[in-house]
Amino acid sequence: MANTYSQIYIQLVFAVKGRANLITKDHKDELYKYITGIVRKKGQKLLAINGVADHVHMFVGMTPDLAISDMMKEVKRCSTNFINEDKNWYRGRFSWQEGFGAFSYSRSHIDRVVKYIQNQESHHKKRAFKEEYISLLKKFEVEYNERYLFEWIDLDGSEG
Secondary structure (H helix, E strand, O other), rough: OOOOOOOEEEEEEEEEEHOOOOHHHHHHHHHHHHHHHHHHHHHEEEEEEEEOOOOOEEEEOOOOOOOHHHHHHHHHHHHHHHHHHHOOOOOOOOEEOOEEEEEOHHHHHHHHHHHHHHOHHHHHOOOOOHHOOOOHHHHOOOOOOOOOOOEEEEOOOOOO
């Protein structure tokens, strides 16, 4: 778009269906490289990507000509196909949960958000994903209904 200038930085958070611990250390680098390629093909700039076994954080510099939901739909669809059809990493079918979190930041926060995402493994030794996600929603004053958050499967297998 000619004469359109923007500065849009979005942290995206999305989870494995049922929050199953399926993003293993053996596969995560390859998965993150693949997702990076999807984001780049959509004309966006991936500033950071990381996560733990049950969820992923991305920090993206976005252009205004692409809806966040369209990019996330493509990331989830293509990465699911990559995992299930190209790599066949799991016996069953891998899938992402419906929905995602999207949180905007100013340019002055880039370094802090990148460091936060890079340190996901150590961060989650102290804080559970559910606690982290709800704190992001509260910090950004996002109204939510707990019934419609990600599916939370407790360690005993029940939904929580």
